[in-house]
Amino acid sequence: MTDEQKDRLLDETIIKGIRSMPEAKTPDGFSARVMAGLEPKRPSLWTRFRMWLIRPQSLTFRPLQVIPVATCAVALLALAFIQTNKPISEDIVSLSTVRFVMNDTSMEASNVSVIGSFNNWKAERSVMWYSKTAKAWILEAQLPPGDHEYLFLVNGETLVPDPRAQMTRDDGFGNKNSIMFVNGIDEQAL
Amino acid sequence: MDESREDKIIREVLLGDAQAFEVLVRKYQGPVYNLMLRNVGDVDTAADLAQEAFTRAYQRLETFKMGKRFFPWLYSLSLNVARDWLRKKGRDIHVFMENASVMVRDEDRPDTQAALNDRLDGGKAFELVMQLDQKYREALILRFRHDFTMQEIARALGITVSGAKMRVSRGLDMVRHQFKEVSDDR
Amino acid sequence: MNKRCSRILFATLAACVILGAYPVWAGDNVSADLVERARTCGVFSGTIDQVNSSVLDGSLEEAEGEKLLSPLVAACENKLPLAPFEDKLAEGLAKHIPPLLIARALNKKLDEYKFAKGLLGAPAKDADPQLLIVLGEGLSKGVPRQDFEGYVSSYGDQASEPFLVGMEMASLLSQAGFDYKLTSSILDAGFAANSLSPQWRYFIRIVLVARQRGLSDDFIAEAAKGVLGDGGSLGDASTRLGFTSRDLTGRDISN
Numbered sequence: 001m002t003d004e005q006k007d008r009l010l011d012e013t014i015i016k017g018i019r020s021m022p023e024a025k026t027p028d029g030f031s032a033r034v035m036a037g038l039e040p041k042r043p044s045l046w047t048r049f050r051m052w053l054i055r056p057q058s059l060t061f062r063p064l065q066v067i068p069v070a071t072c073a074v075a076l077l078a079l080a081f082i083q084t085n086k087p088i089s090e091d092i093v094s095l096s097t098v099r100f101v102m103n104d105t106s107m108e109a110s111n112v113s114v115i116g117s118f119n120n121w122k123a124e125r126s127v128m129w130y131s132k133t134a135k136a137w138i139l140e141a142q143l144p145p146g147d148h149e150y151l152f153l154v155n156g157e158t159l160v161p162d163p164r165a166q167m168t169r170d171d172g173f174g175n176k177n178s179i180m181f182v183n184g185i186d187e188q189a190l
Numbered sequence: 191m192d193e194s195r196e197d198k199i200i201r202e203v204l205l206g207d208a209q210a211f212e213v214l215v216r217k218y219q220g221p222v223y224n225l226m227l228r229n230v231g232d233v234d235t236a237a238d239l240a241q242e243a244f245t246r247a248y249q250r251l252e253t254f255k256m257g258k259r260f261f262p263w264l265y266s267l268s269l270n271v272a273r274d275w276l277r278k279k280g281r282d283i284h285v286f287m288e289n290a291s292v293m294v295r296d297e298d299r300p301d302t303q304a305a306l307n308d309r310l311d312g313g314k315a316f317e318l319v320m321q322l323d324q325k326y327r328e329a330l331i332l333r334f335r336h337d338f339t340m341q342e343i344a345r346a347l348g349i350t351v352s353g354a355k356m357r358v359s360r361g362l363d364m365v366r367h368q369f370k371e372v373s374d375d376r
Numbered sequence: 377m378n379k380r381c382s383r384i385l386f387a388t389l390a391a392c393v394i395l396g397a398y399p400v401w402a403g404d405n406v407s408a409d410l411v412e413r414a415r416t417c418g419v420f421s422g423t424i425d426q427v428n429s430s431v432l433d434g435s436l437e438e439a440e441g442e443k444l445l446s447p448l449v450a451a452c453e454n455k456l457p458l459a460p461f462e463d464k465l466a467e468g469l470a471k472h473i474p475p476l477l478i479a480r481a482l483n484k485k486l487d488e489y490k491f492a493k494g495l496l497g498a499p500a501k502d503a504d505p506q507l508l509i510v511l512g513e514g515l516s517k518g519v520p521r522q523d524f525e526g527y528v529s530s531y532g533d534q535a536s537e538p539f540l541v542g543m544e545m546a547s548l549l550s551q552a553g554f555d556y557k558l559t560s561s562i563l564d565a566g567f568a569a570n571s572l573s574p575q576w577r578y579f580i581r582i583v584l585v586a587r588q589r590g591l592s593d594d595f596i597a598e599a600a601k602g603v604l605g606d607g608g609s610l611g612d613a614s615t616r617l618g619f620t621s622r623d624l625t626g627r628d629i630s631n
Binding site for chain 2: 007010011013014015016017018019021022023024025026027030031033034035037038039040041042043047048051054122124125142
């Protein structure tokens with residue numbers, strides 16, 4: 001069996017595992033408990049209008065799917081177009097492996113994360129692990145091309161710039177962010 | 191339950207019939223509760239957060255776009271409830287999966303059909319999925335358990351469609367990688 | 377559908393007139409009107425929810441929440457790319473920066489982007505968001521306005537890809553304190569020989585390493601001009617400056 005075939009077989013297993021994953025039963029009385037906390041709505045004038053506009057058609061017309069009010073109103077009222085813009089990095093599939101390293105000879109820190117522009121500054125996504133041989137906290141991550149700003153978050157409370165950083169930049173709040181340049185496909189060209 | 195039926199329910203709720211909302215609660219309490227359970231690990235907090243998610247959905251129902259599927263919208267909102275709680279608690283329950291791959295080196299090992307068959311263990315695969323970073327885990331669950339389209343995954347997670355595709359394929363890569371390594375250690 | 381559309385239009389217009397007088401209810405929430413504008417326009421719901429929930433749990437005051445959302449709504453309604461604003465807000469919140477400081481940074485960014493849009497001179501729809509972001513972010517990160525004004529006036533008629541690459545180069549070099557006169561002499565060479573391939577956007581990495589080795593900016597610029605004039609690559613530039621690609625990666629933990 002080729003590697004490719006083995007991989008595909010594994011994928012099937014994984015997908016099957018996900019499809020049939022055990023689901024815990026919701027505690028008894030859950031829905032009643034939710035409902036107990038809800039007050040009936042008192043619809044605003046606008047809501048009443050909106051609901052009136054999209055009410056089901058009578059049977060003399062061809063039954064129509066409920067259409068979002070916005071599709072007509074937007075064009076006519078010239079509301080700003082709906083942007084589905086997301087951080088540009090999400091659109092680019094080519095990722096490069098980069099390594100974040102923070103030296104810590106005697107493992108003084110108890111936990112370290114990388115927070116940065118590429119993970120929305122959220123620590124829980126990039127926890128580093130401590131290497132006894134390197135005496136450092138390490139994280140390998142896949143980043144899209146760009147200039148990425150980041151910092152190390154030590155013990156959940158202290159922000160530390162990277163002394164090895166290629167460049168630093170003011171963060172607009174009076175602190176400095178470290179910068180890592182990822183060149184993408186051309187990484188090796190340098 | 192098709193979209194138009196859900197839209198009818200939502201319409202009724204918006205016009206003042208709170209009780210109608212219970213249909214939606216009952217329908218989706220399973221997935222929402224399990225989402226919370228995966229993220230917080232204890233049943234009481236999970237139930238609280240699931241309730242919070244439905245309450246929030248009820249409060250924000252005016253912002254729901256009729257005609258779209260309700261479940262992706264609810265799921266996205268529930269994810270935010272989970273994230274808010276995790277952030278507040280500063281809880282890092284799940285290690286970023288990439289770490290493991292740094293320590294592990296791929297080595298060629300001879301592979302017999304028998305050995306491969308021994309590894310075909312869906313339960314194990316599921317456990318590995320559960321260890322993934324939330325970002326990839328949720329994408330895989332949405333795709334393969336709840337059969338969300340890529341657009342729906344994108345909307346639920348607040349990313350682009352290509353971002354969603356990337357998360358699903360990367361998530362599978364990572365589980366597959368871990369699967370091989372774990373099996374090799376047996 | 378047409379009948380419905382015109383009915384909707386009429387009713388919506390009528391509703392707008394009536395709603396003009398409709399009271400906005402206050403609560404322990406960010407102003408519903410502001411939130412509605414944010415959602416309608418297309419500000420990322422995760423960001424809106426993040427601000428909202430911070431107000432709800434008390435970590436932000438209502439007024440602070442509004443000061444944070446307003447620049448985003450303004451950016452959105454001005455058809456500016458939103459990701460840089462959303463990211464900056466997320467960064468500020470993650471770092472527990474005082475909300476008024478975050479708001480100040482966001483409003484400054486708004487000003488820079490408006491200037492950038494004006495500089496590019498295109499009507500809203502045509503302004504390439506990538507260009508706008510390079511300009512807007514560059515200005516936010518300290519590139520002097522006159523550097524970009526000089527760039528656009530000198531190279532505005534170049535093809536769009538090298539124009540973008542050159543602008544990114546100029547932005548990063550300026551942020552690193554590289555004199556714009558030197559930058560433009562490098563760009564002149566690059567445009568003249570049509571050799572500004574995409575990899576050159578990270579010429580800054582070479583500059584940083586070269587400076588560490590004591591090479592002067594003038595010397596670096598001369599080398600770059602020479603290589604670009606010959607149609608060479610970034611790798612050729614590093615060779616000419618006398619170092620290997622290993623020096624550049626800076627990713628090894630080779631202690």
